[in-house]
Amino acid sequence: MKNPVIVLMIALLGIPFAVAGEDPIQQREELMEETRDALKPLGAMAKGERDFDAEVVNASFAVWKRAGAQFGDLFPEGSESGGGTEAKSTIWTDREGFDRALAEFNEAVDKAMAAQPGSVDELKPVLGGVTKTCKGCHDGYRVKDD
Numbered sequence: 001m002k003n004p005v006i007v008l009m010i011a012l013l014g015i016p017f018a019v020a021g022e023d024p025i026q027q028r029e030e031l032m033e034e035t036r037d038a039l040k041p042l043g044a045m046a047k048g049e050r051d052f053d054a055e056v057v058n059a060s061f062a063v064w065k066r067a068g069a070q071f072g073d074l075f076p077e078g079s080e081s082g083g084g085t086e087a088k089s090t091i092w093t094d095r096e097g098f099d100r101a102l103a104e105f106n107e108a109v110d111k112a113m114a115a116q117p118g119s120v121d122e123l124k125p126v127l128g129g130v131t132k133t134c135k136g137c138h139d140g141y142r143v144k145d146d
Protein backbone atom coordinates (compact mmCIF):
# COMPACT_ATOMS: atom_id res chain seq x y z
CA MET A 1 0.00 0.00 0.00
CA LYS A 2 2.53 2.54 -1.13
CA ASN A 3 0.26 4.71 -3.20
CA PRO A 4 -0.79 7.60 -0.91
CA VAL A 5 -3.90 8.30 -3.00
CA ILE A 6 -5.20 4.77 -2.42
CA VAL A 7 -4.37 4.96 1.29
CA LEU A 8 -6.29 8.23 1.57
CA MET A 9 -9.26 6.83 -0.36
CA ILE A 10 -9.47 3.81 1.94
CA ALA A 11 -9.27 6.06 4.98
CA LEU A 12 -12.07 8.29 3.67
CA LEU A 13 -14.27 5.36 2.71
CA GLY A 14 -13.57 3.49 5.91
CA ILE A 15 -14.51 6.20 8.39
CA PRO A 16 -18.29 6.38 7.87
CA PHE A 17 -18.63 2.58 8.04
CA ALA A 18 -16.58 2.39 11.20
CA VAL A 19 -18.66 5.10 12.90
CA ALA A 20 -21.97 3.52 11.86
CA GLY A 21 -20.86 0.11 13.08
CA GLU A 22 -19.87 1.39 16.49
CA ASP A 23 -22.85 3.62 17.24
CA PRO A 24 -24.22 2.10 20.46
CA ILE A 25 -27.70 3.60 19.92
CA GLN A 26 -28.02 1.92 16.54
CA GLN A 27 -26.58 -1.32 17.90
CA ARG A 28 -28.99 -1.51 20.82
CA GLU A 29 -31.97 -0.65 18.60
CA GLU A 30 -30.99 -3.42 16.19
CA LEU A 31 -30.50 -5.85 19.06
CA MET A 32 -34.00 -5.05 20.35
CA GLU A 33 -35.47 -5.48 16.87
CA GLU A 34 -33.85 -8.94 16.70
CA THR A 35 -35.28 -9.62 20.15
CA ARG A 36 -38.77 -8.71 18.95
CA ASP A 37 -38.41 -10.68 15.71
CA ALA A 38 -37.40 -13.74 17.75
CA LEU A 39 -40.56 -13.36 19.83
CA LYS A 40 -42.96 -13.22 16.85
CA PRO A 41 -42.97 -16.92 15.81
CA LEU A 42 -43.17 -18.02 19.46
CA GLY A 43 -46.11 -15.71 20.10
CA ALA A 44 -47.83 -17.19 17.04
CA MET A 45 -47.25 -20.72 18.39
CA ALA A 46 -48.67 -19.76 21.78
CA LYS A 47 -51.78 -18.39 20.06
CA GLY A 48 -52.18 -21.53 17.95
CA GLU A 49 -51.55 -19.64 14.72
CA ARG A 50 -48.47 -21.70 13.97
CA ASP A 51 -47.39 -25.30 14.71
CA PHE A 52 -44.97 -25.86 17.55
CA ASP A 53 -41.43 -26.21 16.24
CA ALA A 54 -38.65 -26.87 18.77
CA GLU A 55 -35.97 -25.74 16.34
CA VAL A 56 -37.55 -22.32 15.88
CA VAL A 57 -38.04 -22.05 19.64
CA ASN A 58 -34.40 -22.85 20.34
CA ALA A 59 -33.23 -20.39 17.69
CA SER A 60 -35.24 -17.62 19.35
CA PHE A 61 -33.90 -18.52 22.78
CA ALA A 62 -30.37 -18.29 21.35
CA VAL A 63 -31.07 -14.79 19.97
CA TRP A 64 -32.25 -13.69 23.43
CA LYS A 65 -29.28 -15.25 25.14
CA ARG A 66 -26.92 -13.28 22.90
CA ALA A 67 -28.97 -10.08 23.19
CA GLY A 68 -28.98 -10.34 26.97
CA ALA A 69 -25.21 -10.76 27.03
CA GLN A 70 -24.56 -7.73 24.79
CA PHE A 71 -27.32 -5.28 25.74
CA GLY A 72 -25.84 -3.96 28.97
CA ASP A 73 -22.70 -2.67 27.23
CA LEU A 74 -24.60 -0.50 24.77
CA PHE A 75 -25.50 2.40 27.10
CA PRO A 76 -22.26 4.33 27.55
CA GLU A 77 -22.18 7.91 28.88
CA GLY A 78 -23.00 10.27 26.01
CA SER A 79 -25.56 7.95 24.35
CA GLU A 80 -28.49 9.31 26.38
CA SER A 81 -30.01 11.09 23.40
CA GLY A 82 -29.97 11.23 19.61
CA GLY A 83 -30.40 8.56 16.97
CA GLY A 84 -34.13 8.29 17.69
CA THR A 85 -33.36 6.57 20.98
CA GLU A 86 -36.24 5.53 23.21
CA ALA A 87 -33.95 4.90 26.15
CA LYS A 88 -35.14 6.67 29.31
CA SER A 89 -32.69 8.80 31.29
CA THR A 90 -33.39 6.47 34.23
CA ILE A 91 -30.92 3.98 32.70
CA TRP A 92 -28.15 6.41 33.65
CA THR A 93 -29.63 7.69 36.93
CA ASP A 94 -30.66 4.22 38.16
CA ARG A 95 -28.14 1.91 36.58
CA GLU A 96 -28.58 -0.63 39.37
CA GLY A 97 -32.27 -1.01 38.64
CA PHE A 98 -31.61 -1.30 34.93
CA ASP A 99 -28.99 -3.99 35.50
CA ARG A 100 -31.46 -5.83 37.72
CA ALA A 101 -34.13 -5.68 34.99
CA LEU A 102 -31.61 -7.07 32.51
CA ALA A 103 -30.60 -9.82 34.96
CA GLU A 104 -34.27 -10.78 35.32
CA PHE A 105 -34.54 -11.09 31.54
CA ASN A 106 -31.38 -13.24 31.41
CA GLU A 107 -32.67 -15.46 34.21
CA ALA A 108 -36.01 -15.95 32.45
CA VAL A 109 -34.18 -16.86 29.22
CA ASP A 110 -31.93 -19.33 31.06
CA LYS A 111 -34.99 -20.87 32.67
CA ALA A 112 -36.72 -21.17 29.30
CA MET A 113 -33.65 -22.83 27.75
CA ALA A 114 -33.28 -25.25 30.67
CA ALA A 115 -36.97 -26.22 30.40
CA GLN A 116 -36.45 -27.38 26.79
CA PRO A 117 -40.15 -27.05 25.96
CA GLY A 118 -41.36 -29.89 23.76
CA SER A 119 -44.90 -28.70 23.19
CA VAL A 120 -46.86 -25.48 23.06
CA ASP A 121 -48.23 -26.18 26.55
CA GLU A 122 -44.69 -26.35 27.87
CA LEU A 123 -43.66 -23.29 25.88
CA LYS A 124 -46.40 -20.97 27.15
CA PRO A 125 -45.31 -20.62 30.78
CA VAL A 126 -41.62 -20.06 30.01
CA LEU A 127 -42.50 -17.63 27.24
CA GLY A 128 -44.72 -15.74 29.66
CA GLY A 129 -41.80 -15.62 32.07
CA VAL A 130 -39.62 -13.93 29.43
CA THR A 131 -42.16 -11.44 28.08
CA LYS A 132 -42.93 -10.30 31.62
CA THR A 133 -39.32 -9.16 31.88
CA CYS A 134 -39.51 -7.29 28.53
CA LYS A 135 -42.37 -5.26 29.92
CA GLY A 136 -40.71 -4.96 33.31
CA CYS A 137 -37.71 -3.26 31.77
CA HIS A 138 -39.63 -1.17 29.22
CA ASP A 139 -41.92 0.20 31.94
CA GLY A 140 -38.99 1.73 33.78
CA TYR A 141 -36.35 2.30 31.16
CA ARG A 142 -37.94 2.84 27.76
CA VAL A 143 -39.82 5.97 26.75
CA LYS A 144 -42.67 4.27 24.95
CA ASP A 145 -43.81 0.70 24.61
CA ASP A 146 -45.06 -1.06 21.48
Ligand code: HEC
Nearest residue numbers: 029032033035036085086087101102105133134137141142
Ligand atom coordinates in the same frame (compact mmCIF):
# COMPACT_ATOMS: atom_id res chain seq x y z
C1 HEC B 1 -33.16 -4.63 30.43
C2 HEC B 1 -34.11 -3.84 29.69
C3 HEC B 1 -34.86 -4.41 28.52
C4 HEC B 1 -35.32 -5.68 28.31
C5 HEC B 1 -35.20 -6.89 29.20
C6 HEC B 1 -35.99 -5.66 27.02
N1 HEC B 1 -35.93 -4.41 26.47
FE1 HEC B 1 -36.65 -3.85 24.65
N2 HEC B 1 -35.86 -1.98 24.91
C7 HEC B 1 -35.19 -1.54 26.03
C8 HEC B 1 -34.72 -0.18 25.83
C9 HEC B 1 -33.94 0.66 26.82
C10 HEC B 1 -35.13 0.19 24.53
C11 HEC B 1 -34.86 1.52 23.83
C12 HEC B 1 -33.50 1.44 23.12
C13 HEC B 1 -33.16 2.70 22.36
O1 HEC B 1 -34.03 3.18 21.60
O2 HEC B 1 -32.04 3.22 22.53
C14 HEC B 1 -35.84 -0.96 23.98
C15 HEC B 1 -36.40 -1.00 22.72
C16 HEC B 1 -37.14 -2.06 22.20
C17 HEC B 1 -37.76 -2.07 20.89
C18 HEC B 1 -37.70 -0.94 19.85
C19 HEC B 1 -36.43 -1.10 19.02
C20 HEC B 1 -36.22 0.05 18.02
O3 HEC B 1 -36.21 -0.19 16.83
O4 HEC B 1 -36.07 1.19 18.47
C21 HEC B 1 -38.40 -3.28 20.77
C22 HEC B 1 -39.20 -3.77 19.57
C23 HEC B 1 -38.16 -4.03 21.99
N3 HEC B 1 -37.39 -3.26 22.83
C24 HEC B 1 -38.64 -5.31 22.25
C25 HEC B 1 -38.30 -6.08 23.37
C26 HEC B 1 -38.74 -7.45 23.60
C27 HEC B 1 -39.68 -8.23 22.70
C28 HEC B 1 -38.15 -7.85 24.76
C29 HEC B 1 -38.26 -9.18 25.45
C30 HEC B 1 -38.24 -10.42 24.69
C31 HEC B 1 -37.36 -6.74 25.27
N4 HEC B 1 -37.48 -5.69 24.39
C32 HEC B 1 -36.62 -6.76 26.45
C33 HEC B 1 -34.98 -2.25 27.19
C34 HEC B 1 -35.25 -3.60 27.35
